Amino acid sequence: MSTDYAYDEEGHLWPFFVFTLTSIVTVPITYSLIKSSRNDPAAALKRIHTDYEHDQSSVVDTLRKSEKRKDGSKPWLIALVIAGWAVMGYMLYLIKTTDAPVQNLWNPYDILGISESATEKVIKKTYKMLSLKFHPDKARPDASKNETIDDLNRRYVEISKAYQALTDEEVRNNFIQFGNPDGKQGFSINIALPKAIVSDGNGKYIVLIYFALFGVLLPYLVGSWWYGTLRRSKEGVLMESANRLFKEYQDNIDEGGVVAALSSGQEFEDLFKGDKADAGLSKIESKVMASDELPPKEKKKLEDVESGPRRMALALLWAYLGRIELGDATLEKAKFQVAPIAHALNKSFNAIALAYMNTAPLLASYFASQRLIQAIPPKASPLYQLPHFNSAIVQAVEGDSRVHTTVQAFMDQPDAKRRSLVVGKGLLTDAQYKESIAYAKQLPYLRVAKAFFKVTGEKFIIPSSLVTLVVKGRFVPPGSEKVPDVTPIDLEDIDPAEDDLDAILGRKKTKKLVGKDEKGKPIYEETTESEDVYPPLASSPYFARDHSPRWHVFLTDSKQGRVAVPPFTFVSFDRPIYESDGKTPTFAMQTLKAQFQAPPQAGHYTFVMHVVCDSYVGFDTKMEVTLVVEDASQAAEMKVEEEISEPEEDSIAGIMNAAKGAPTKQRVVKDEEDSDEESGTDDDEDDDTSDTNTDTEPEN
Amino acid sequence: MFSLDWRGLVLPFAYLIVLTGTFMTFSTIYRKRKAQQSANLAPWFGPHLQRNVYLSLLHMEPETGSEKAPKVSESVLRAALLRRAVEDIHRIIQIRAAKAACSSLLQRGSIGDDLWQRFQRAEKEMEEELRDVVMEANALAPNWGQSIFQTANEIAANTVLRERLDEIQAQVTQEKEWWEKRRATVRSEFMKELEGEETGTGTPVDSSSVTSSPSRKKGKN
Numbered sequence: 001m002s003t004d005y006a007y008d009e010e011g012h013l014w015p016f017f018v019f020t021l022t023s024i025v026t027v028p029i030t031y032s033l034i035k036s037s038r039n040d041p042a043a044a045l046k047r048i049h050t051d052y053e054h055d056q057s058s059v060v061d062t063l064r065k066s067e068k069r070k071d072g073s074k075p076w077l078i079a080l081v082i083a084g085w086a087v088m089g090y091m092l093y094l095i096k097t098t099d100a101p102v103q104n105l106w107n108p109y110d111i112l113g114i115s116e117s118a119t120e121k122v123i124k125k126t127y128k129m130l131s132l133k134f135h136p137d138k139a140r141p142d143a144s145k146n147e148t149i150d151d152l153n154r155r156y157v158e159i160s161k162a163y164q165a166l167t168d169e170e171v172r173n174n175f176i177q178f179g180n181p182d183g184k185q186g187f188s189i190n191i192a193l194p195k196a197i198v199s200d201g202n203g204k205y206i207v208l209i210y211f212a213l214f215g216v217l218l219p220y221l222v223g224s225w226w227y228g229t230l231r232r233s234k235e236g237v238l239m240e241s242a243n244r245l246f247k248e249y250q251d252n253i254d255e256g257g258v259v260a261a262l263s264s265g266q267e268f269e270d271l272f273k274g275d276k277a278d279a280g281l282s283k284i285e286s287k288v289m290a291s292d293e294l295p296p297k298e299k300k301k302l303e304d305v306e307s308g309p310r311r312m313a314l315a316l317l318w319a320y321l322g323r324i325e326l327g328d329a330t331l332e333k334a335k336f337q338v339a340p341i342a343h344a345l346n347k348s349f350n351a352i353a354l355a356y357m358n359t360a361p362l363l364a365s366y367f368a369s370q371r372l373i374q375a376i377p378p379k380a381s382p383l384y385q386l387p388h389f390n391s392a393i394v395q396a397v398e399g400d401s402r403v404h405t406t407v408q409a410f411m412d413q414p415d416a417k418r419r420s421l422v423v424g425k426g427l428l429t430d431a432q433y434k435e436s437i438a439y440a441k442q443l444p445y446l447r448v449a450k451a452f453f454k455v456t457g458e459k460f461i462i463p464s465s466l467v468t469l470v471v472k473g474r475f476v477p478p479g480s481e482k483v484p485d486v487t488p489i490d491l492e493d494i495d496p497a498e499d500d501l502d503a504i505l506g507r508k509k510t511k512k513l514v515g516k517d518e519k520g521k522p523i524y525e526e527t528t529e530s531e532d533v534y535p536p537l538a539s540s541p542y543f544a545r546d547h548s549p550r551w552h553v554f555l556t557d558s559k560q561g562r563v564a565v566p567p568f569t570f571v572s573f574d575r576p577i578y579e580s581d582g583k584t585p586t587f588a589m590q591t592l593k594a595q596f597q598a599p600p601q602a603g604h605y606t607f608v609m610h611v612v613c614d615s616y617v618g619f620d621t622k623m624e625v626t627l628v629v630e631d632a633s634q635a636a637e638m639k640v641e642e643e644i645s646e647p648e649e650d651s652i653a654g655i656m657n658a659a660k661g662a663p664t665k666q667r668v669v670k671d672e673e674d675s676d677e678e679s680g681t682d683d684d685e686d687d688d689t690s691d692t693n694t695d696t697e698p699e700n
Numbered sequence: 701m702f703s704l705d706w707r708g709l710v711l712p713f714a715y716l717i718v719l720t721g722t723f724m725t726f727s728t729i730y731r732k733r734k735a736q737q738s739a740n741l742a743p744w745f746g747p748h749l750q751r752n753v754y755l756s757l758l759h760m761e762p763e764t765g766s767e768k769a770p771k772v773s774e775s776v777l778r779a780a781l782l783r784r785a786v787e788d789i790h791r792i793i794q795i796r797a798a799k800a801a802c803s804s805l806l807q808r809g810s811i812g813d814d815l816w817q818r819f820q821r822a823e824k825e826m827e828e829e830l831r832d833v834v835m836e837a838n839a840l841a842p843n844w845g846q847s848i849f850q851t852a853n854e855i856a857a858n859t860v861l862r863e864r865l866d867e868i869q870a871q872v873t874q875e876k877e878w879w880e881k882r883r884a885t886v887r888s889e890f891m892k893e894l895e896g897e898e899t900g901t902g903t904p905v906d907s908s909s910v911t912s913s914p915s916r917k918k919g920k921n
Binding site: 356357400 | 744798815882
């Protein structure tokens with residue numbers, strides 16, 4: 001029997017096919033669209049509560065909103081989804097209205113009106129009864145049913161045929177086995193394409209469609225994707241901008257230099273096309289030059305830049321950083337537009353600085369990011385971050401001191417002192433003062449309590465092992481009162497138990513460390529709070545984008561001025577930062593962990609650890625940490641000794657030491673003496689192998 | 701006995717010819733464009749002023765009217781060559797520092813391919829430039845080629861150091877002024893305090909203003 005393919009001539013299959021295909025595409029896109037429109041990621045994030053508005057707040061707000069609109073809705077995608085649903089609906093309608101052809105198989109049982117399980121006896125009996133009833137000699141045509149003699153004849157023939165089939169052994173077997181009296185049947189496969197596609201006249205159109213799909217659309221999509229990736233660098237800036245930034249890089253660049261470098265981005269050329277590059281430039285420049293906030297070096301640099309988009313961008317950037325009023329709606333708008341672009345370019349510059357592994361440019365890049373977000377010129381006081389603070393007020397706080405007062409230092413002063421400094425004629429009003437203080441008391445300042453190195457499950461750090469830098473710190477907003485003391489237990493990082501696979505593999509754990517029992521074993525408490533806690537969006541009244549603050553932790557070698565361990569970036573934290581009202585800090589101890597490879601030689605390595613927040617000025621921590629790498633064999637010996645002398649009390653002493661060491665920030669506890677005893681066996685094995693290795697080496 | 705239907709073969713051959721023809725034109729145009737693009741890439745370094753000075757000294761054109769070119773003294777030539785070597789040292793340091801960063805950034809896709817091409821070309825040019833300087837030095841004085849870059853290196857390091865010193869020196873007047881002012885305010889405050897003590901109503905001195913010290917701007921970082 002032949003199997004032949006038939007096209008869907010009646011058109012009852014291809015709607016199913018088309019329906020399935022469209023639903024595969026449409027349903028996921030619809031889901032993602034609905035999901036993205038429902039939870040705007042920025043709206044879900046907390047913000048710092050303040051009603052503060054500066055003169056240009058409305059401009060910044062409109063820019064923010066227009067950016068969001070650009071990001072959020074893609075009209076062509078919505079159109080695609082609507083078209084998809086329309087096609088699906090039409091296909092459903094087609095499926096409903098066209099009846100599927102019923103395959104009428106000749107079934108002798110049905111004709112005789114008996115069940116398929118009937119025995120031969122029953123068959124014979126039924127046949128006899130039916131033949132008595134329907135024999136053309138006996139039956140009369142029923143005029144009411146419009147019957148004729150022929151009909152009666154035909155019915156009788158059918159009945160006798162069915163009887164013959166059922167009494168014939170072979171035919172009956174065929175029927176039972178294959179469902180057909182003739183034996184096995186060929187089956188036909190229908191292709192769910194309408195016949196119109198293959199009919200003669202339409203061939204050329206089909207070829208045309210194929211050509212359009214594979215010859216035009218596919219190369220176009222692949223090409224646009226490929227050239228799109230070539231056009232932009234990994235950091236999302238134009239490749240040409242990245243190239244220029246690389247050329248602008250200098251080993252001794254400072255924040256001002258970074259800002260000048262950022263103005264070389266090609267993005268600004270797109271922003272200031274043609275006439276826009278010069279419109280109002282002289283006005284901006286005269287105002288920028290008149291401002292005394294800007295360092296003279298940068299003013300000179302601005303004068304040296306060739307006229308054109310770059311000069312415009314640089315002038316506007318300085319106007320933005322210096323918060324200079326330009327007195328012109330379009331210029332004001334441009335002023336707030338350049339900062340987010342510069343910030344995006346700074347990401348690329350940051351990657352370049354990191355590739356050079358020099359500390360100064362990397363820090364300059366981070367600091368430039370802070371300044372751009374907060375709209376404060378380089379070398380200017382961090383106090384400008386607070387609402388209503390202008391140069392007169394900053395001057396009143398700082399006096400003629402050359403060291404800038406940080407927000408923390410200002411807020412640490414008693415309230416009466418603060419008030420006497422900044423409230424007064426020409427300074428802040430009482431309401432403004434209150435607003436500023438309330439604002440400052442919400443800023444997420446990460447105060448580092450302790451930083452140390454450890455190797456998970458080991459007592460000592462041996463050469464080339466995978467070291468974890470553990471940074472413990474709390475979010476203590478400036479001017480917080482009644483900050484609870486750090487409990488020693490919070491400062492420890494206890495390894496997960498060896499049978500706790502989830503924790504070892506870094507899966508989400510719902511256990512929270514609450515204390516230790518008398519034997520020094522950690523006690524956990526089941527908690528239901530979610531793992532990732534995001535800090536509120538960076539509060540930046542002048543920056544026309546929503547930005548989530550990030551904390552970068554990295555180690556540098558202070559003698560060589562080089563980065564020793566590249567930055568680890570933290571966006572979320574493991575414990576809540578604020579209470580549910582979003583204002584009151586919890587002072588929960590946060591743990592930041594970064595893993596890197598220990599140096600291959602034993603010794604004491606002193607690094608400078610930087611914890612840099614990219615959104616707030618003056619919230620950085622810089623402290624010295626020492627990494628003690630023990631020789632593998634020596635570490636093994638020391639371990640044996642310790643285990644013999646005082647096995648358990650030792651661990652408690654260790655905690656006490658840690659607790660004492662904690663307040664003096666710059667002390668580092670090199671070895672956590674309370675680490676698991678069981679891990680000792682693993683150690684010894686490792687040490688053994690390394691010993692044998694060193695022994696065998698000379699022989700080779 | 702065996703006849704070919706030449707006419708029937710016209711179509712397949714035409715197809716082949718068109719196909720190969722398209723490919724060949726495409727590839728030649730593509731390559732030409734690529735070559736043109738890489739030839740048009742901006743050079744890594746700006747014009748080499750010192751080299752231009754040296755070369756123009758070496759090949760002085762005879763002035764109009766006179767037959768012979770003006771003679772440049774040997775010492776001037778040597779000085780010009782040394783200046784050229786110093787500039788080369790600056791450039792080499794820049795290239796060496798940038799090489800590792802550039803290649804790692806290229807691998808990560810943080811910078812473009814054409815920058816890397818420019819960089820490689822600059823590197824090659826520098827090699828040739830060094831060889832050229834050594835040859836020129838040997839021509840001016842025997843065996844000078846071996847030591848000219850050592851000398852140039854010292855000069856370059858010295859220049860960098862001196863620039864930094866100048867930068868620090870430039871701040872001296874500013875710092876001095878500030879200190880004078882500071883001293884004056886502190887003194888006047890003390891005087892006030894003393895007077896206050898004499899009259900019996902002493903006002904405490906603002907402790908923060910006394911203890912705060914100026915930021916020492918270091919040359920590095």
